[in-house]
Amino acid sequence: MTASxxxxxxxxxxxxxxxxxxxxxxxxxxxDAGLTGIEMPVIAFTAFPEAVGELDEQRLAARLSxxxxxxxxxxxxxxxxxxxxLADFGRQLELATAWNSPVVNVHGGADAFDDDDxxxxxxxxxxxxxxxxxxxxxxxx
Numbered sequence: 001m002t003a004s005x006x007x008x009x010x011x012x013x014x015x016x017x018x019x020x021x022x023x024x025x026x027x028x029x030x031x032d033a034g035l036t037g038i039e040m041p042v043i044a045f046t047a048f049p050e051a052v053g054e055l056d057e058q059r060l061a062a063r064l065s066x067x068x069x070x071x072x073x074x075x076x077x078x079x080x081x082x083x084x085x086l087a088d089f090g091r092q093l094e095l096a097t098a099w100n101s102p103v104v105n106v107h108g109g110a111d112a113f114d115d116d117d118x119x120x121x122x123x124x125x126x127x128x129x130x131x132x133x134x135x136x137x138x139x140x141x
Contacts, residue, residue, distance in 0.1 A: 005036040005037075005070075006035045007035065007036055007038055007039045007070075007072040008026070008033070008038050008039070010026055010039075010040060013026060014026055014051045015051055022051065022052070022053030022054070023038075023044075023051060023052050023053055023055055024053050024054060024055050024063065027063055027064070027067055028067065030067075031067040031069055036069070036072075037064065037069040037070035038069065038071060039073075039105060040073065040074060041074045041075070041076050042074065042075060042092050042095040042096050042099075043076060043095070057098070072101055072103070072104075072105065073095075073096035073099050073101050073104045073105070074104070074105045074107065075106045077089050077092070077106070077107070077109065082109070082120055082121050085108060085110060085121060086121060086124050086128075089106070089128065093129065093132060093134070097134065102133075102134065102135060103134065103135045103136070103137055104129070105136075105137045106125065106136050107139050109121040109140075122138060
């Protein structure tokens with residue numbers, strides 16, 4: 001039987017007025033709690049620089065390694081159409097592969113998609129991920 005892996009999300013924990021001012025401040029607490037690692041959007045370095053703080057990809061990788069933690073990558077897609085979201089998914093999946101995680105959490109597509117586009121997004125994203133040997137966890141709302 002495989003042991004459970006528990007990842008902490010910085011959502012609601014990192015930022016001004018929150019328990020941790022930056023991701024760098026949160027990491028030791030995650031390690032002290034005995035968790036596996038953190039979940040983080042792969043675009044955080046460009047989309048949420050205030051939360052990441054002084055960490056870049058190399059510093060984050062080094063700090064995670066020092067603390068014995070792993071990264072559970074998250075993809076957040078953006079765009080006006082299903083094709084835009086799929087293109088964004090492909091770009092971000094390339095970034096996610098650098099973290100050597102067998103699974104990626106995906107907040108993808110758009111609530112406004114009709115049923116055909118929603119199915120096409122999920123099917124095509126799955127095909128792309130399979131080509132990379134990565135499983136997806138789709139978080140739909």
